[in-house]
Amino acid sequence: MQIVFPVILTLSLIFFAFSCYRRLSLVTMGTWTGRMDRPFQRIADTLVYAIGQKRVMKRVFGLNHVVIFWAFLVLVLANGEFLVQKMVPSLSFANLPGPLYLLLLFSFDICSLAALVAVGVAALRRAVSPPFEEARTVEAYFILSMIAVLMVAYFVMHGAEIALGSQPAGLYAPVSLMTAKILLSAGMGTHLATVAAFAWWIHAVALLSFMNFLPYSKHMHILTAIPNVFFRSIEKPNTQPREEFVPYGVFGADSVEKLSWKDLLDSFSCTECGRCQDSCPGVATGKALNPRLLVHSIKMNLLAANSRTGTAGSLIGTGEERVKEEALWNCTSCGACMEACPVFIEHLPKVVKMRRHLVEMEAKFPEELLNLFENMEQRSNPWGMAPSERSKWSANLDVMPFEQGQAEYLLFVGCAGAFDARSKQVTVALTKVLDAAGVSYGVLGKEEKCCGESVRRLGNEYLFEKMALESVQQFQSKGVQKVITQCPHCFNTLKNDFRQYGLELQVVHHSELIDDLMKQGKLKPVQSTGEERVVVHDSCYLGRHNGVFDAPREVIRQATGAAPVEFGRKGENAFCCGAGGGRMWLEEHEGTPINVNRVKEAVATNASTVCVSCPFCMTMFEDGLKAIDGTTVRVKDIAEVVAEAI
Amino acid sequence: MLAIACIKQVPDTTQVQIDPVTNTLIRDGIPFIINPYDAHALEESLRLKDSHGFKAVALSMGPPNAEATLRKAIALGVDRAVLLSDRVFGGADTLSTSNVLSAAIKKLSESDEIGIVFCGKQTIDGDTAQVGPGIAVRLGFSQLTLVDRILAIDTEAKTIRVRRKLEGRYEIVEARLPAMITVVRELNRPRYPTVPMRLRSVNGELEVWGNSELKLDTATVGLKGSPTCVSRIFSPERTKGEILGDGMGDPIGAAHLLLDRLIGGDLLAV
Known part of the structure; x- marks a missing residue:
């Protein structure tokens, strides 16, 4: 007994150390x-x-x-x-x-x-x-x-x-x-x-x-x-790393070797608690995507790599050790999975890396994206509209062009705010609010370019880099320092993505600015719209990705005289409208529509108005409501709610 | 065997406006794009490269800045890219353009056998649809216009069978190779370049031929060889049509007005 146990213990410890070494050393297959x-x-x-x-x-x-x-x-x-x-x-x-x-x-x-x-x-x-x-x-x-x-x-x-x-x-x-x-x-x-x-x-x-x-x-x-x-990402993972476009370079990831060591450590840290899949809009609506299985596939692929003498097989495809292509395109980049994960696994960067591989190395993507990419590259907007149409929304308005020293803020209208019929109304409402509060702002008009947000989340980093460099150069030459955006996607890109290009802007989303103006007493709503029951929908890129939750609620409270109604899934657990991650430009062939899921939840709150603060959410709600028979629920942007109250 | 795609760099006409005073196109600051129909011609030559082992060649006549469009063709995977650029080629109409392109194709045939020359059915700036047929006639190639489907190619027997998309009907025809084919957009879906191909295309080999290579009589090329004379460009005035109601302010009311008009005028097909 006195001899047997020490031997067993020593052998156990050696075997345990060996097992840990064998498994954990696999993590070093990843990039730095x-x-x-x-x-x-x-x-x-x-x-x-x-x-x-x-x-x-x-x-x-x-x-x-x-x-x-x-x-x-x-x-x-x-x-x-x-x-x-x-x-x-x-x-x-x-x-x-x-x-x-x-x-x-x-x-x-x-x-x-x-x-x-x-x-x-x-x-x-x-x-x-x-x-x-x-x-x-x-x-x-x-x-x-x-x-x-x-x-x-x-x-x-x-x-x-x-x-x-x-x-x-x-x-x-x-x-x-x-x-x-x-x-x-x-x-x-x-x-x-x-x-x-x-x-x-x-x-x-x-x-x-x-x-x-x-x-x-x-x-x-x-x-x-x-x-x-x-080793978690201390900043919210709301941006994506740049790539270096050198000849004969490798872009994106189709194998575990091209993911980072942290991506691989993530896969060993998953406990399969299922919280990510519970919060994933893809899973909730029957898509191929499942964030838990995505991480699991990476782990299985990594383990399989070991037996194949240190080289890894393709990570994209079918089977337990591969991620399905459809699953990668299902992701709305809403970040709910990352918010839910108790050990801070970062799912989204992995999805984008794999999308990058498909787009940049194989030119393989859903066919709708071909037009999008061409439109973005040639006309710098997703619809391929003529850039000269960009200022049409302000044809009957007296909006000043942005000039350094003349205007405090650049009002970055965004593609939706400039081209989309419904969102153009929001832009007009916003200028009404800004004018009422005496905000000094100017616009870029026809010279404004798409920020490239969708393109980056869709994995076309090459095109994003080109677009970002143009916009950053334009902002720098015009001396832009403070920006108002009405689109959380522009907001996130100008604020977080452009920082990688050496441009530090003070970007404010219109809901934050309006909240500030109300607090300073520059905007005094007349609160005549008290009849309304307004439910607030958190946009993923404003809320979860950038932590702006209170401003829209406070604005609604001031503008309507009553605290907004809340969704069950709200704040950091809010359910995506389905348009993020470039899904705005993709058909939704699998499962049930994500926007209808969210719209049904909105109708169930008995609200008369859904208040959004994102043009993509606006489109998804407007479309989703058409699928509900006999509903009188309307969608308004927060700027519209405020414009009606002043 | 070569599959040559004739491509043209054109101003993005959706962005072109006509100067109301001079009645000419305002081209300042307008970006150039590959003529959209030519993108399909290029794609088909690349498909024949993949499926039948053709050598894909992109051929373009234009000013030196047309290099950008040919670089895109290189990024998409053509084996050769040739730019026909010379001051004497400038100001060309469709006749002199056909002369230059035909001479270039003839020169290409010195080293390789020509299989098919693809052209877009027309360009979006000139809209004549004459250059493709002009090439076919000058070179004595089979002329297959408005093709929306290639049904069969027999490189041994040197025959091709295609479907032509005509107004209200399709026509299936067979012809001998070499053939000149003008394509419509339904023919295929153009590919997207991969990033490594794009990066390589920057330094990819691009041949530039002037008249010293083609040795054409300068009276048959450029402005001198162009009998066409444009007297005026203008936007036709709208003589019919009206805007009903206020679609932005009252979309439902506007829709009712429209329906009343359509029903009232018995304009809805039953």
Whole structure:
């Protein structure tokens, strides 16, 4: 016994280290990305989100995980002692000062009980109401029972020792004490030593097996989740990295080797909790896309790469280790999956990298996009309208051209605001509001160019780069510093994407500006529209991607005299209209329409008006409402609601 | 065997406006694009390269800046790109353009056999639809205009069968190669260049031929060889039609007005 265990332990540790090395070294197949900036912020975030489990707790059932996680942290001490003490008896907590030892025993007892109850609840939940149907895996139940075995063995071991008198009995170990009583009353009095030894071995074998099983299961997250939070993108992943367009370069990613090491670490950190898929508009409407499976495919591909002597197979295609092309095009880039992920897996950058491969290396994309790309390249707008039409919306208005020194703000109208019939009305309403508040602004008129947002999210980085360079050069030569946008897509691109080109603009979305103007008393609404029940729809690129949630609500409250009605899925959990990520320009062939899903939710709130703050959302709601018979619900932009109140 | 696509760089006419005073096209600052029909001609030559092993050649006559359009053709995958550019070619009408293009095709035939010459059915700036047929006649090629489908090509027997899209009917015809084919947009869907191809096209080989290569009689090319004379360009005045109601302010009312008019005038087909 004294020789057997150290040998088993050593072999186990070697095998565990080898497994971890084999799996984790796969991560180095990825490309380099720096994730060590702001180390103190990273440590603080890790404490809040990994140790503090902040995101885990956002869903009710997360509490169960918190219990298991915290119990584990405490029991790491107990198990560490357990493994060492057999070989070096002096390394025992029993040698600590009495009260401290008793406190530890108490904590171990309580935490073991809490963990036992929590895995029981987890098993029950998985059987009765799993997070998703496929979650009822043998692996999941196996892991849960391993934990249960560990806990039960712990109690039996300590119970037997208490009964034997080799461990002091008392209320500091209530569960173990109870186990001792059960053992005695079950007539095990004469076999206590055997029971204790048996329980010890069960515990030892379970512990070492559990440890060695970890690297081969989804419970790898026990090892990777904390580092994954540490290495997360500190800024919201609302932009995409630039590419360097050199001859014979490789663009985008069709294999794990072209993803970053963090993308690959993400795949090992996924616990398959299913929260991303619960919040994904693609999954909710029956598309091929499933963010959980996307990450899973990357992991499977990476594992398969190992057996193929370090080279990876194609990541795009069919089968468990590949992502379907349709799935990549289904993504609306809404970011709900990333917001839901407790360990900060970044799904969207992976989607865009794979789209880049399809567009840039293979010129393979849904056929509707050919026209879009040509229109953007030749006429700098998605519809291919003549650039001379760009200023038609202001034909009967007195709008000044932007000139440095003359106007404080550039009003960046955007393609929709300039060409789309419905959104042109929004632009006019916005100028009315700005004029009423005495804001100094000018426009670029026919010279304005498309910001290229859709093109970038669709993976045509080459074209985006060309468009961005033109716009950045134009802004710089005109001395633009402060910009008002009425489109969250322009907002995000001007604010976050153009920064990569050395242009730091102060970009303000019109809802934020109007909120400010009201607070400064420059806009005084007459609040005559009190009849309306206004429900606020959060645009993904304003809300989730840029954190602007309060301004639109405050504006509605000021303009209508009543707080807005809310969707069930609101704020950072808001449901996309279906137009982001360039999907505005794609047909929706699979499943049910995303916009109809959201429109039905709007109608169910009994609101009379849906207030949007994005021209794409406007189009999706206008179209979606046509699918609902007999509804009188109308869609208005926030600028229109305000324009009516002044 | 060569599949030659004749492509022209044209001003983006949706962006061209006519100067109300001089009645000429205002071309300042108007971007140039490949003539949209020619994009389909180019695509078909590339498809024949992929499917039948043809060598794809892009051929264009124009000023030096037409290089941009040929570079796009290189990015799309043509094997050769030839720009016919010379001061003496300037000011050409369809007749002298056909002369120059035909001479260039003849020169290309010195090293390779010509299979098919593709042209767009017409250009969006001139809209004459004469250059393609002009080439066919000068070179003695089979002339197949308005083709919307290539049904069969037999490179052994040197025959081709195509469908022509005519007004209200289709016509399936067979002809001997070499043939000159003008294409309509339904023929195919042009491809999009990959980024590596685009990057390579910047330094890709582009041949520029002037009259020193083609050795044509200068009286048959350029302005001198052009009997056409444009006396005036103007937008026709609208004599019919009216705007009903206020579509922006009251779309439902405007729709009612329109329906009343259509029903009242018995203009709706039943």
